[in-house]
Each structure stands twice: as structure tokens, then as C-alpha cells.
Amino acid sequence: MVSRRDFAGLVGIAAAGTAVAGAGALALPASAQAQQPAAGSTFDRIRSTKKLRVAGIVGTEPYYHKDIATGEWSGFCMSMARDLAKSLEAELEISETTWGNAVLDLQANKIDIMFGLSPTPSRALVVEFTRPIMQNTFTIITKKGLEPKKWEELNKPDIRVAVDIGSTHDLFARRVLPNATLVALKTPDDATLAVQTGRADLVIQVAMLSLVTVKKNPNVGKIVIPGPAIRQPTCAGVRAEDSARFRTFVDNWLEYNRSSGVVADWITSSLELVGVRKEDIPSELQF
Known part of the structure; x- marks a missing residue:
């Protein structure tokens, strides 16, 4: 069984879903460092230029979604970005990135x-993180007839666990289910398909992704939340700098919207974009 100490260590595993953090933790090359301004805080620059620069990641619903026809962005991370820009009295500027390049984009002052990053220790060496936006629960999607009550029931060699290589789910499985048979595959879709085709007994996904997976393909299996519930925080990353003014502002803005239920509304609304309704969300899941 996983100890409380082990659970605490899992807070640093990468998330939102299925994002891979490795590339984001690399040190910034000298050429990229040269792009950074010599002085001036992020908060001061936003207030003077009236522009808030964010990035989106194509195909990562419900975090980010880009309409191919119109170029318009949606998803709960973009809902937050727009509201933050409004609170800062600034215009929103959106560029494209990947989970792997997001930290480098922050370092390079792009x-x-x-939004949507998990605060891994390696990332925290080079950028800073806000207070949590939400807590993302680890879930499993299982084949018919397998409904474990506890994680420890899955920690044995005859249980085949599918994960996407290098992801949050991969790291989580290696930590919590070291005795299970790991079926490590290239993509989340490959891991899901392994359950459908009988190559694996279950696939591990964080709740924001498993809800979408099962909604798109109900035949893949059933969402189960083994106990004890294990969650990881999803935060926003900001550039490390001498002034904490911008991070403090974002923390206050987050607390204001979270306490009033607005953050939860942004999340559930974004899930509805991909067909997941409130009644589809298990009662034990809280974001």
C-alpha cells in the first residue's frame, strides 16, 4: 500500500493530463537567455503595454481547443486567460506551444x-508556480468485470496496466504499482486501445482526460477511482524573477474566482465542449 509520504511525493508528477514534462525542465540555452529583458517585472510590463501573453496547445481538450476554421481558442485554460487579462486591463495575445516547450517559452520571455502545468520539482528549478487551479484525481479505465476498491489490489504481476510513455500516468504507475505488469505505449490513444483489444486490463488517466476518453468511446471501459483517492495539483507557471508582484496578483485572482465557484464553472463548461455533462462526472470527483 502506498504510504502518506509516497502520496506527497506524487504531487510533483506531471499532468494535465497526459502532458510530458521532460523537455520543459531543460536549462535555457544562452541564445534564448539573451531574449530576456535586462530589467522590468512581468507585472509592470503587462500594465504598461496592456498585453498579456499566453500560449495554447492544439488538441488538448478540455484544457485548450482551437477551432481550425476560425482560429478561435476555447477550453477552461483559455477561459481563465481571458478573465485574467480583463482583470489586468490588458489585451490577450495567444501563441501556440506544446507541453514540452511551455516552460522554455516562459524562460525565453515569449x-x-x-495555464495547466503541474509543479514538478524539475520544472520548479527554472520557473515558479501559482497556487493550484484544481486538484486532478488519478483514475483508471478498466475492462469489464474489474472494479478494484483500492490501488493495492492492482499491485500484482497478473494485472496489466497501460500507460503512455513518459507521462504523468507512466510515472504514477511506476511509483504506486511497481509490481504490476506495465504496458508502456507511445500515445494515450495507444494505451486506451490496449484495453479495448485485450492487451491490458486497465489504463491510468487523470480525471480530466478519462472523462473525455469514456465519453468519446463508451466501449473502452468504466471509470473507477480506487482508494485512497490520489490527486495532483494543476497550476499556472510564471517566469522566475526578482519581483513576485505578478505571481501574487495571479494567486489573489485565482483565490477570488475559486472561492466564488467560478473556476469550477470554467472547468465543467469546458468539459461540456467535448460532450461531458455535469451528470457524467462521478460524485466523488471534485476539481
Whole structure:
């Protein structure tokens, strides 16, 4: 069984879903460092230029979605970005990135904030993180007839666990289910397909992704939340700098919207964009 100490260590595993953090933790090359301004805080620059720079990641619903026809962005991370820009009395500027490049984009001063990052220790060496936006629960999607009550029931060699290589789910499985048989595959879709085709007994996904997976393909299996519930925080990343003014502002803005239920509304509304309604969300799941 996983100890409380082990659970605490899992807070640093990468998330939002299925994002891979490795590339984001690399040190910034000298050429990229040269792009950073010699002085001036992020908060002061936003207030003077009236522009808030963010990035989106194509195909990562419900975090980010880009309409191919119109170029318009949606998803709960973009809902937050627009509201933050409004609170700062600034215009929103959106560029494209990947989960792997998001931290480098912050370091290189290409963007001011990146929503949807998990605060891994390696990332925290080079950027800073806000207070949590939400807590993302680890879930499993299982084949018919397998409904474990506890994680420890899955920690044995005859249980085949599918994960996407290098992801949050991969790291989580290696930590929590070291005795299970790991079926490590290239993409989340490959891991899901392994359950459908009988190559694996279950696939591990964080709740924001498993809800979408099962909604798109109900035949893949059933969402189960083994106990004890294990969650990881999803935060926003900001550039590390001497002034904490911008991060403090974002923390206050987050607390204001979270306490009033607005953050939860942004999340559930974004899930509805991909067909997941409130009644589809298990009662034990809280974001």
C-alpha cells in the first residue's frame, strides 16, 4: 500500500493530463537567455503595454481547443486567460506551444503565464508556480468485470496496466504499482486501445482526460477511482524573477474566482465542449 509520504511525493508528477514534462525542465540555452529583458517585472510590463501573453496547445481538450476554421481558442485554460487579462486591463495575445516547450517559452520571455502545468520539482528549478487551479484525481479505465476498491489490489504481476510513455500516468504507475505488469505505449490513444483489444486490463488517466476518453468511446471501459483517492495539483507557471508582484496578483485572482465557484464553472463548461455533462462526472470527483 502506498504510504502518506509516497502520496506527497506524487504531487510533483506531471499532468494535465497526459502532458510530458521532460523537455520543459531543460536549462535555457544562452541564445534564448539573451531574449530576456535586462530589467522590468512581468507585472509592470503587462500594465504598461496592456498585453498579456499566453500560449495554447492544439488538441488538448478540455484544457485548450482551437477551432481550425476560425482560429478561435476555447477550453477552461483559455477561459481563465481571458478573465485574467480583463482583470489586468490588458489585451490577450495567444501563441501556440506544446507541453514540452511551455516552460522554455516562459524562460525565453515569449509568454507571461502558462495555464495547466503541474509543479514538478524539475520544472520548479527554472520557473515558479501559482497556487493550484484544481486538484486532478488519478483514475483508471478498466475492462469489464474489474472494479478494484483500492490501488493495492492492482499491485500484482497478473494485472496489466497501460500507460503512455513518459507521462504523468507512466510515472504514477511506476511509483504506486511497481509490481504490476506495465504496458508502456507511445500515445494515450495507444494505451486506451490496449484495453479495448485485450492487451491490458486497465489504463491510468487523470480525471480530466478519462472523462473525455469514456465519453468519446463508451466501449473502452468504466471509470473507477480506487482508494485512497490520489490527486495532483494543476497550476499556472510564471517566469522566475526578482519581483513576485505578478505571481501574487495571479494567486489573489485565482483565490477570488475559486472561492466564488467560478473556476469550477470554467472547468465543467469546458468539459461540456467535448460532450461531458455535469451528470457524467462521478460524485466523488471534485476539481
